[in-house]
Amino acid sequence: MFLDEPVLTKNIPGCGPLQSTWGRAEDRTVTTGKTYRDRGGYAALEKCIGMESSAIIDEVKNAILRGRGGAGFPAGMKWSFLPPEDGQPRYLAINCDEAEPGTFKDRLLVDFDPHLVLEGIAIACWACKLDHAYFFIRGEYPSQAITMQRAIDEAYEMGVFGGNGLLGKCDFKVDCTLHRGAGAYICGEETGLLEAIEGRRGWPRLKPPFPAVKGLFGRPTIVNNVETLAAVVPIMEKGAPWWQGIGVESSIGGPPSYGTKLMGVSGHVEKPGVYEAPLGVSLKCLVEDYCGGMRGGKGFKAAIAGGASMGILSTDQYEAEMDFDIGRKYDLMGLGTACPTVFDEDTDMVAVARNLSRFFKNESCGQCTPCREGAQWMFKLLSRIEAGEADSNDLDMLLELAGSMGIMPGTTICGLADGHNWAVRTVVNKFRGEFESRVRPAKTALQGVALTSSASGS
Amino acid sequence: MSWTVKPSRTQKIESRTEPYLTEEAKAKYEKDLIPRYPERRGALLPILHDLQHHERCVSHQAMVEVAQFLQITPGEVLDTVSFYEEFHVEPVGRHVVAVCQSVACEACGHAAVLDHLKDKLGIDEHETTPDGKITLLALECLGACEKAPCMLRNDELVGPLTPDQAARLVDELE
Ligand SMILES: Cc1cc2nc3c(=O)[nH]c(=O)nc-3n(C[C@H](O)[C@H](O)[C@H](O)COP(=O)(O)O)c2cc1C
Ligand code: SF4
Ligand code: FES
Numbered sequence: 365m366f367l368d369e370p371v372l373t374k375n376i377p378g379c380g381p382l383q384s385t386w387g388r389a390e391d392r393t394v395t396t397g398k399t400y401r402d403r404g405g406y407a408a409l410e411k412c413i414g415m416e417s418s419a420i421i422d423e424v425k426n427a428i429l430r431g432r433g434g435a436g437f438p439a440g441m442k443w444s445f446l447p448p449e450d451g452q453p454r455y456l457a458i459n460c461d462e463a464e465p466g467t468f469k470d471r472l473l474v475d476f477d478p479h480l481v482l483e484g485i486a487i488a489c490w491a492c493k494l495d496h497a498y499f500f501i502r503g504e505y506p507s508q509a510i511t512m513q514r515a516i517d518e519a520y521e522m523g524v525f526g527g528n529g530l531l532g533k534c535d536f537k538v539d540c541t542l543h544r545g546a547g548a549y550i551c552g553e554e555t556g557l558l559e560a561i562e563g564r565r566g567w568p569r570l571k572p573p574f575p576a577v578k579g580l581f582g583r584p585t586i587v588n589n590v591e592t593l594a595a596v597v598p599i600m601e602k603g604a605p606w607w608q609g610i611g612v613e614s615s616i617g618g619p620p621s622y623g624t625k626l627m628g629v630s631g632h633v634e635k636p637g638v639y640e641a642p643l644g645v646s647l648k649c650l651v652e653d654y655c656g657g658m659r660g661g662k663g664f665k666a667a668i669a670g671g672a673s674m675g676i677l678s679t680d681q682y683e684a685e686m687d688f689d690i691g692r693k694y695d696l697m698g699l700g701t702a703c704p705t706v707f708d709e710d711t712d713m714v715a716v717a718r719n720l721s722r723f724f725k726n727e728s729c730g731q732c733t734p735c736r737e738g739a740q741w742m743f744k745l746l747s748r749i750e751a752g753e754a755d756s757n758d759l760d761m762l763l764e765l766a767g768s769m770g771i772m773p774g775t776t777i778c779g780l781a782d783g784h785n786w787a788v789r790t791v792v793n794k795f796r797g798e799f800e801s802r803v804r805p806a807k808t809a810l811q812g813v814a815l816t817s818s819a820s821g822s
Numbered sequence: 823m824s825w826t827v828k829p830s831r832t833q834k835i836e837s838r839t840e841p842y843l844t845e846e847a848k849a850k851y852e853k854d855l856i857p858r859y860p861e862r863r864g865a866l867l868p869i870l871h872d873l874q875h876h877e878r879c880v881s882h883q884a885m886v887e888v889a890q891f892l893q894i895t896p897g898e899v900l901d902t903v904s905f906y907e908e909f910h911v912e913p914v915g916r917h918v919v920a921v922c923q924s925v926a927c928e929a930c931g932h933a934a935v936l937d938h939l940k941d942k943l944g945i946d947e948h949e950t951t952p953d954g955k956i957t958l959l960a961l962e963c964l965g966a967c968e969k970a971p972c973m974l975r976n977d978e979l980v981g982p983l984t985p986d987q988a989a990r991l992v993d994e995l996e
Contacts, residue, residue: 453860462965463962463963463965464963465924465925465926465962465963465967466924466925466926466963466967467963467965467967468965468966468967468968471965471966502965503871503906503907503908504920504961504964504965504974505965506976506977507977507978507979510977539858541858541859543867543868544867544868544871545867545906546867546870546871546906546907546908546909547906547907547908547961548905548906548907549962560867561864561867562861562863562864563863563864563865563866563867563892563902564863564898564901564902565901565902565904565905565906566905566906581859581860581861581864628967628968629968630926630967630968630970631926631929631930631967631970632929632930636967636968636970637968638968668925672924672925672963703967705925705926705929705967707929711929715928716925716929719923719924719925719928720925722923723924723925723962723963726962727962729905
């Protein structure tokens with residue numbers, strides 16, 4: 365499956381399949397504010413300024429634009445949860461934390477087309493009547509922070525932000541501030557992100573209240589991913605029906621997966637990188653037609669579907685469709701960021717599980733005991749299995765721990781623990797033989813470890 | 823491990839007469855940062871970044887000064903500083919080299935790169951060379967997985983690296 369022409373990457377060459385004429389990645393340069401405008405940029409914003417807020421929100425709703433940050437929640441619906449205006453400030457928080465292992469798609473937009481994102485931000489602020497946008501970017505993107513700051517400055521000069529109102533064409537004035545994180549994955553969780561903007565440790569908040577009701581500095585706040593906001597621009601330019609013409613309907617009676625998606629492919633492929641593809645493209649097509657196949661002609665073994673939290677696709681799931689059905693169809697948590705990390709036949713899956721577990725152990729914020737302590741133990745057990753020092757009870761204990769932590773089992777505040785749970789559990793379940801061959805049979809069976817009743821589930 | 827407490831009993835609390843937050847810096851923050859947030863505290867992370875950049879650490883004395891400036895308690899500043907991996911209480915080296923150790927980079931051979939750098943620099947990860955020149959870190963996914971195995975050399979994401987290339991890039995640092 366291919367797109368006829370680039371949508372989100374129209375100013376960024378080299379994001380198409382191998383045989384397309386979308387240019388060469390080597391030719392990428394940052395699109396300046398002037399170039400962006402000369403190519404018709406900020407026209408969607410102008411169009412929106414002539415529209416009622418509700419009409420813009422309806423258009424985004426009709427497009428069924430599902431969040432690109434991981435959860436896939438429809439953006440238009442999220443926007444409509446805002447309470448009525450009360451004359452006090454309301455905020456937009458842009459999530460450019462992008463710390464999920466394997467994910468690097470938002471970086472592409474910031475590096476090469478920051479104004480597309482800024483236009484989306486301005487439209488969202490206008491539609492939802494948000495006064496101030498905080499662009500939260502992870503600390504490990506220092507040069508991207510500079511690029512973005514430069515683009516924000518340009519946008520101020522062009523009258524998009526500040527001054528006399530959006531583009532000088534209405535009374536509504538929006539400010540945009542870049543805010544740098546400082547090396548904590550958990551600040552990507554939407555409420556951890558709010559804490560980080562407020563200058564606190566990035567501890568996720570209990571929900572409800574949801575940010576749309578009580579967010580930044582206690583005020584209504586919309587949190588959206590960078591790519592979600594970028595997608596608002598072509599939707600407002602060409603309309604919801606056009607957007608719905610890209611992507612796929614659900615094959616299992618769920619909500620549809622419309623539109624294009626930036627998919628960052630890493631791991632054992634010939635040409636890793638970010639590609640723009642319609643939702644529903646198969647992983648195999650992505651690897652073979654976009655990335656030039658498996659590296660060195662090796663065989664495909666497995667792939668993390670869309671960021672470490674989502675879990676793993678097994679060898680026989682190579683043709684899985686990259687859309688929002690993927691979770692239910694292939695026993696994963698979901699599509700996540702749609703950035704697969706691909707492994708070839710020589711990969712040690714026990715090492716993969718151990719690496720993923722170490723990540724979640726290091727990044728747990730420590731508020732919830734099941735996540736903080738469970739993460740330590742899971743990492744220890746996996747290290748022991750990898751070293752050949754474990755018995756079969758350890759494997760059972762590992763699955764028991766994994767199954768008992770997260771929002772889904774109802775034991776933690778945020779989804780980081782679910783990510784750890786799914787990442788480890790799916791690798792163990794789908795490559796069970798590799799784990800079993802590394803452990804000794806236990807002398808006595810493990811007893812009394814049922815921490816939760818749901819623990820033995822997939 | 824943001825929540826792990828580091829031993830503090832043996833920690834020296836340094837102080838100096840010259841302030842960390844100069845009047846000039848404070849005036850700049852007052853003009854450029856404070857108006858961007860509805861509460862003064864919102865400026866905390868940007869100020870800490872500024873200190874970390876210029877002083878290569880956020881010392882206890884600096885935390886007290888920042889607290890006074892933002893009208894919050896020093897404890898609140900410490901609470902935030904101790905959470906984030908990029909803020910260091912002790913100075914880091916003049917250059918920071920961070921090798922990614924997450925899943926795509928490990929699959930593409932990060933271990934050889936990291937081991938080679940450790941050997942060449944004669945230090946372990948999360949240590950600084952005795953001359954204070956280079957701090958070597960092993961971090962989680964840097965968001966540059968297409969460059970795996972990659973590293974962040976000061977402000978620059980570089981990769982894919984062979985161990986030799988990585989060593990050369992570190993050698994180039996002044
Ligand atoms: C542990 C954790 C980490 C997350 N990291 C990110 C991230 O780096 N970037 C992002 O956009 N969303 C991240 N999310 C999802 C956000 O909480 C939120 O759903 C998203 O930013 C909403 O934007 P969207 O609706 O436009 O996708 C994370 C969620 C969790 C639980
Ligand atoms: S689940 Fe883990 S990361 Fe999330 S709030 Fe609890 S301890 Fe923190
Ligand atoms: S895994 Fe190394 S940069 Fe993402």
